[in-house]
Amino acid sequence: MISKIVDSVAAALAGVDDGATVMIGGFGGAGMPTELVEGLIAQGAKGLTIVSNNAGNAEFGLAALLKAGRVRKVICSFPRQADSYVFDALYREGKIELELVPQGNLAERIRAAGAGIGGFFTKVGFGTELAKGKETREINGEMYVFESPIYADFALIKAEQGDRWGNLVYRKAARNFGPVMAMAAKTTVASVHELRELGAIDPEHVITPGIFVQRLVKIPRAATIAAGFKA
Amino acid sequence: MISKIVDSVAAALAGVDDGATVMIGGFGGAGMPTELVEGLIAQGAKGLTIVSNNAGNAEFGLAALLKAGRVRKVICSFPRQADSYVFDALYREGKIELELVPQGNLAERIRAAGAGIGGFFTKVGFGTELAKGKETREINGEMYVFESPIYADFALIKAEQGDRWGNLVYRKAARNFGPVMAMAAKTTVASVHELRELGAIDPEHVITPGIFVQRLVKIPRAATIAAGFKA
């Protein structure tokens, strides 16, 4: 009997090596697997490349990982936030590398890795600083930029429900990067608020099929409510 | 109040011009919008390019459209079937053009059109007859082939339920090409077995958001059961 459920965050994060590329889901707080990121601090891996839409808030989660000096490089679309002072300081001091990527290119490059695409042409970014040095091509009279897939060793994502085969459903706008990151990483770790019996999730409603998930760990919802969860 | 629901197949197919590119959903019979294809015969457009996984069975649906001489070219992955004799004869007589595409390239090229991708590199097909004359590139030590998006004027797809904003859910393996074709066509026409009130489809369960659908028409299920529908 196959079960991908592990019983601790520590077990879920076993094997993250120094220098690994780690994707972290979420758009701001929605979908951010805060407990897994905190587990990564405890786990100890350093020299990490982090792929995430943002670069952390205040001093918890991703910001705490940055503050602990574990991150060599961030690949993201929107590092600047009202409370991104940890990232801001590291960046200004030249202590962290930033690869700034338009959000759609970020999502599409992650999907490309998960879908076996070696690279693709997009109009987004053409003629801007973010496309500097990149290959361009005219296609049907419009200019496109070549973008490459972003692969990861681990993806840490947050879902709402999961089962022992790794099938996941998300909640509202917390879905965001979870499904594509799950496809792009060698090992995907999902925190879920609820574990369901096999078959309890309608096969029509599965958002991430279990093939894309290697480990699940249950995190009670209470622990993750920054504010205002409404059932 | 916006309603994309039209009350007849004829109204759903208005504006398909001679020479149009028309995508038709389905994998064999599952997800094939048979009534819409028959409506296309009645509608009269000719010189069509059809994009579909198969090339018709016996003498109904797509095969009937071919038999009526309306199709100039078929872009598909698997034209040969036990009962694809209409296509087979046209092909042998040189009366129809075939662009044979590996099924995954077909799905990905259709998605590319719907996602604003100007083209992409895939390993699939490299070194084979189906990649002859196509651009190739070595990426990380592996050989890739460049593939271009497939756009369409119309997509004819079959879904299970829909609402007046065009949100769709599918049924089991009848989902197949519907969601990506809906994204790739200027005008997507969906036949649905059931019309739901707005909000009756859970927003977490919507597979095709209404933005990708321009017209819906209700087709009672009974009419489409070739065999063996099980509720």
Next chain:
Amino acid sequence: MSYTKLNREQLAARVARDIHEGMYVNLGIGLPTLVANHFPANVEVFLQSENGLLGMGAAPAKGNEDFDLVNAGKQPVTLLAGGSFFHSADSFAMMRAGHLDVAVLGAFQVAANGDLANWHTGNPADIPAVGGAMDLAVGAKQTWVMMEHFTKDGVSKLVERCSYPITGVRCVKRIYTDLAVIDIVSDQFVLRETVAGLSAAQLSELSGVSFF
């Protein structure tokens, strides 16, 4: 003659007037967000949010916030009946392939050729952040800019050529400011309307650019 600038809500109402029932629209962070308050009741406009929502509704009542249901600015919102959720790659597919009728974006500068600058001041000390701005700028059927005509220092945001790093090349179709509505046609600013009491000549002089 004297004239009065539109205030933020008046400007939002002006933009809303050009958004018709059935249009799919993305309202950028900041000023454009206000446009949502000015659609007439019962007119169905479909608002998309880059983080995976279609059919976005108004802000929830105080105490009813759900932080899994936020907009691109991470503010709590609601979802209308008929709305849907999807993942980021699907959301940006929607934004990048011309499925949205209009994207309304803020701007630092707009050039006569339609170049848009709205993501970075170019100051090396500033932390750069782009989010979905570049995707929206080139992906929507039409990109509209909604901005104050002048910076806080009184410098025109309409320019012959952007000095700030650009967000997209020749992507802006129409500009709504607190003084005027301007189209971009064939690499030129074409003045469509001004606030009462402001002549085209005056606006041209104030802006330091030519209108056609």
Next chain:
Amino acid sequence: MSYTKLNREQLAARVARDIHEGMYVNLGIGLPTLVANHFPANVEVFLQSENGLLGMGAAPAKGNEDFDLVNAGKQPVTLLAGGSFFHSADSFAMMRAGHLDVAVLGAFQVAANGDLANWHTGNPADIPAVGGAMDLAVGAKQTWVMMEHFTKDGVSKLVERCSYPITGVRCVKRIYTDLAVIDIVSDQFVLRETVAGLSAAQLSELSGVSFF
């Protein structure tokens, strides 16, 4: 010595022996489909079908067919508890990016360098059809071939170089036939086992290829 070929079910059982619990597997149309009948009860193997199923189960009882629930060969199947449905682009993403552990495919020919031919005879009179064959051949972590060792005319399907149009370049890792199990290592056939009574030398002579 004399030997006996494996029959189709024996061959399927032999392939099934190498598929372990927890593996994600796509069984191609035709002969490979039989492998599904030979997994021990209670061993969870995940079967994927290109038309958008994961967790495919056995054929339904007669009278319970659902023609919205078919496999790649358009035959009615069932879905196990824990299975899921998805669209074609997602299904092929799964197939093309190494998410499947094994694809088991039929073949016309396999060459010593791992080239596979299984989609087209090359006869201009034949209607070509490729389906998902090329995607599976290069997309799975491992591509295994399952075939009869000889054509109906007694010609070896193991060849030094494919004469039929190929499906994928250097993509086959292992071959199961009714006579032998053969790996492909460094562009060479490496014989792993033969049916009882058949020597390596005999098989090499019969096949017209060298084994290492």
